[in-house]
Amino acid sequence: MIEVKDLVKKYGDTTAVDHLSFAVEPGRITGFLGPNGAGKSTTMRLILGLDRPTSGSAFIDGKPYRDLRDPLRYVGALLEARAVHGGRSAFNHLLYLAQTQGVPKRRVSEVLDLVGLTAVAGKRTKGFSLGMGQRLGIAAALLGDPQILILDEPVNGLDPEGVLWIRQLLKALAADGRTIFVSSHLMNEMAVTADHLIVIGRGKLQADMPVGQFIAQFSDTAVLVRTPDADTFRSAAAERGWDVTGTKEDGALIVTGSTAPQIGELAAERGLVLHELTPQRASLEDAYMELTRESGEFAHRPAPALGGTDGRS
Amino acid sequence: MAARDSVLTPAAVDAAGTGHAHFGRLLLAEWTKIRSVRSTYWSLIALVIAFLFFSWLFPYLTVANWKQATPEQQANLIEDPIGSIMSSGLFVGQLAVAVLGVMVTASEYGTGMIRSTLLASPHRVRMLAAKSLVFTLLIGAIGEVIAFAGFYIGRLTFKSLLTVNLDSSNVRQVFGVGLYLGMLGLFALVIGALLRHVAGAITGIVALLLVISNLIQLIPGRVGKYLYTYEPTNAGFAIIGKRLPDNFLISSWEGYGVFAAWTALLWALAAYLLVRRDA
Numbered sequence: 010m011i012e013v014k015d016l017v018k019k020y021g022d023t024t025a026v027d028h029l030s031f032a033v034e035p036g037r038i039t040g041f042l043g044p045n046g047a048g049k050s051t052t053m054r055l056i057l058g059l060d061r062p063t064s065g066s067a068f069i070d071g072k073p074y075r076d077l078r079d080p081l082r083y084v085g086a087l088l089e090a091r092a093v094h095g096g097r098s099a100f101n102h103l104l105y106l107a108q109t110q111g112v113p114k115r116r117v118s119e120v121l122d123l124v125g126l127t128a129v130a131g132k133r134t135k136g137f138s139l140g141m142g143q144r145l146g147i148a149a150a151l152l153g154d155p156q157i158l159i160l161d162e163p164v165n166g167l168d169p170e171g172v173l174w175i176r177q178l179l180k181a182l183a184a185d186g187r188t189i190f191v192s193s194h195l196m197n198e199m200a201v202t203a204d205h206l207i208v209i210g211r212g213k214l215q216a217d218m219p220v221g222q223f224i225a226q227f228s229d230t231a232v233l234v235r236t237p238d239a240d241t242f243r244s245a246a247a248e249r250g251w252d253v254t255g256t257k258e259d260g261a262l263i264v265t266g267s268t269a270p271q272i273g274e275l276a277a278e279r280g281l282v283l284h285e286l287t288p289q290r291a292s293l294e295d296a297y298m299e300l301t302r303e304s305g306e307f308a309h310r311p312a313p314a315l316g317g318t319d320g321r322s
Numbered sequence: 323m324a325a326r327d328s329v330l331t332p333a334a335v336d337a338a339g340t341g342h343a344h345f346g347r348l349l350l351a352e353w354t355k356i357r358s359v360r361s362t363y364w365s366l367i368a369l370v371i372a373f374l375f376f377s378w379l380f381p382y383l384t385v386a387n388w389k390q391a392t393p394e395q396q397a398n399l400i401e402d403p404i405g406s407i408m409s410s411g412l413f414v415g416q417l418a419v420a421v422l423g424v425m426v427t428a429s430e431y432g433t434g435m436i437r438s439t440l441l442a443s444p445h446r447v448r449m450l451a452a453k454s455l456v457f458t459l460l461i462g463a464i465g466e467v468i469a470f471a472g473f474y475i476g477r478l479t480f481k482s483l484l485t486v487n488l489d490s491s492n493v494r495q496v497f498g499v500g501l502y503l504g505m506l507g508l509f510a511l512v513i514g515a516l517l518r519h520v521a522g523a524i525t526g527i528v529a530l531l532l533v534i535s536n537l538i539q540l541i542p543g544r545v546g547k548y549l550y551t552y553e554p555t556n557a558g559f560a561i562i563g564k565r566l567p568d569n570f571l572i573s574s575w576e577g578y579g580v581f582a583a584w585t586a587l588l589w590a591l592a593a594y595l596l597v598r599r600d601a
């Protein structure tokens with residue numbers, strides 16, 4: 010269990026983390042979502058005791074990280090930037106970490122095998138690809154068999170096989186009752202991985218809820234309807250107060266403010282022929298963009314037109 | 323590189339105890355770090371070769387040119403043969419120790435490995451203490467070994483000219499090589515921890531050793547003498563000197579004490595900043 014209480018981190022005049030409070034519960038994958046520069050990495054570093062908060066506090070199982078004995082046995086962390094010396098072999102990198110925790114040497118071989126790096130264990134890490142580096146980071150995180158995992162953008166730089174592998178790994182670890190806290194700036198990645206979402210923008214908490222609720226709350230439901238009696242359908246729908254928009258060239262209609270069963274019932278009542286009736290799953294990406302629109306670091310200034318008519322060029 | 327299907331392995335991890343991590347574990351881990359990078363081997367090989375080569379070269383040249391030497395030069399040599407065996411090798415070899423000392427700390431920041439290190443040992447001062455102890459002892463031990471090896475090489479080379487024996491008047495000079503190098507290694511390690519930048523810290527310490535330590539004696543009067551004497555590496559180098567320069571105001575052991583005091587002061591500052599600063 011990770012608890013963050015009224016956490017603030019300022020760098021000069023910039024507030025990277027702004028009175029953030031949340032809890033990360035065990036047994037599920039909690040996605041930590043926000044645009045680049047929203048303060049995700051900073052929050053994770055504050056939880057891990059690498060940076061000092063300006064005010065507020067963060068606890069791992071009720072204790073500050075710096076008070077944990079053998080912390081790698083409580084918490085495994087993968088940080089965004091690579092944290093290895095390129096001249097040292099993967100094995101020796103993990104070995105010294107294991108030695109600080111009193112973790113036996115055979116566990117090093119075990120985690121190397123687990124992440125599929127056994128064949129390159131003796132190679133210096135400066136020759137590793139981004140994906141291999143990520144795998145080594147995961148191996149380091151799993152070294153102490155921790156109950157809590159904190160992973161900053163773990164799928165960055167991974168090929169599709171690697172992305173799938175991470176997803177399966179996280180799900181298996183969560184099913185095992187562990188606390189998984191994983192950050193991403195990609196909504197769609199979180200939608201298929203996470204059970205719970207914590208969304209931040211400009212260091213402030215924007216949402217803290219299950220993924221399903223997030224979708225329901227932040228997106229309109231829409232239904233695609235295809236009918237030869239488009240005009241009759243439009244007027245019938247208007248009577249019910251539903252919005253019918255987006256008449257496409259092929260005659261498809263988008264109905265919002267209603268559900269597929271309601272539309273089906275209406276059509277049966279009026280004797281209208283329907284060729285298609287498809288609920289549109291609201292785009293999570295849209296919901297996320299909507300939520301964080303005003304909170305990105307650079308976002309939301311419209312891109313200046315080339316040739317500059319705005320007087321700045 | 324194929325990922326395995328099963329992601330869970332039986333944990334080969336013993337139950338965690340209470341209190342802070344054993345200091346012994348941190349020592350072992352720091353030892354693993356030092357011995358698992360090539361820069362350690364290259365620096366130490368450079369130290370050993372440079373020191374032993376100069377331990378032979380200077381006596382060899384002295385013997386070869388003995389007849390052309392002035393009576394004053396001859397008298398200096400007879401008074402302090404160990405100084406002439408050791409000082410050039412030490413002057414060159416110390417650069418390898420300084421570079422390695424800086425790398426031991428500063429390269430952790432350059433590579434980002436400091437984050438792995440601090441996640442594993444969040445009690446940062448203990449980590450710095452373990453690193454300092456392991457590195458100082460390693461360099462000190464190697465320093466003593468090459469000091470005695472260099473002494474015997476020099477003694478053999480001088481044999482046709484004079485007999486050099488170890489006695490109570492000069493044994494400090496030989497032991498001083500390991501003492502000086504160990505302290506210099508720690509001093510460089512601390513500079514690396516303070517500046518957190520390999521190139522900057524190496525530039526700083528090499529400038530101190532080769533340039534600043536000599537230039538400050540050009541400052542006239544008593545101020546110049548004080549600065550020259552209390553500059554940390556000059557003060558430390560006095561441990562291998564027999565007859566110290568006229569502008570050096572204190573004894574050999576006092577000089578070494580000054581070097582140790584500088585190192586301790588900067589170590590305390592580095593420890594304080596390590597705890598205060600974001601990693």
